[in-house]
Amino acid sequence: MFRLSRNCWQTCAQRHCIERLCGRGASSPRRSSSRSNARDGSQQTPLISAAQSSHLDVVQLLLADSRVDPNERDRSQRTPLISAAATSHLNVVQLLLTNSRVDVNAQDKDHWTALNFAAMKGFVDVA
Numbered sequence: 001m002f003r004l005s006r007n008c009w010q011t012c013a014q015r016h017c018i019e020r021l022c023g024r025g026a027s028s029p030r031r032s033s034s035r036s037n038a039r040d041g042s043q044q045t046p047l048i049s050a051a052q053s054s055h056l057d058v059v060q061l062l063l064a065d066s067r068v069d070p071n072e073r074d075r076s077q078r079t080p081l082i083s084a085a086a087t088s089h090l091n092v093v094q095l096l097l098t099n100s101r102v103d104v105n106a107q108d109k110d111h112w113t114a115l116n117f118a119a120m121k122g123f124v125d126v127a
Contacts, residue, residue: 045068045069045072045074045080046058046068047063047068047070047080048072048074048079048080048083050062050080050092051080051089051096052080052084052086052087054084054089054091056092056095059080059095059096060095063099070096070101070103071101071102071103073108076108077107077108078108079103079106079108080096080102081096081097081102081114082106082107082108082112082113082117084096085114085115085117085121085123086112088121090123090125093114093123
């Protein structure tokens, strides 16, 4: 079994690299009930990290994996959708909204939703 370093989970955003590692049973250095929902030091999953970094191809790849929970939350209780909206990544927000498993009404620790961030950022197509 391959083991990814903590740094790799945070910075590895190349589709072929992730496909290859996941296909070979890569696991995170942190314990998790699901390897696909492993967390880094900020309690971010690979999907949250990819969403807030606007790695659209990685988000798409992870959403296609049924083991990945698109509603997992980080330390601030932000989901991938909230993180993408908060960091102004409209393309990722639009992709996440096409997935029926994504909770569009999720709130972070300050009770903000993705819609609140989208409206504040001026994403009229999303809001």
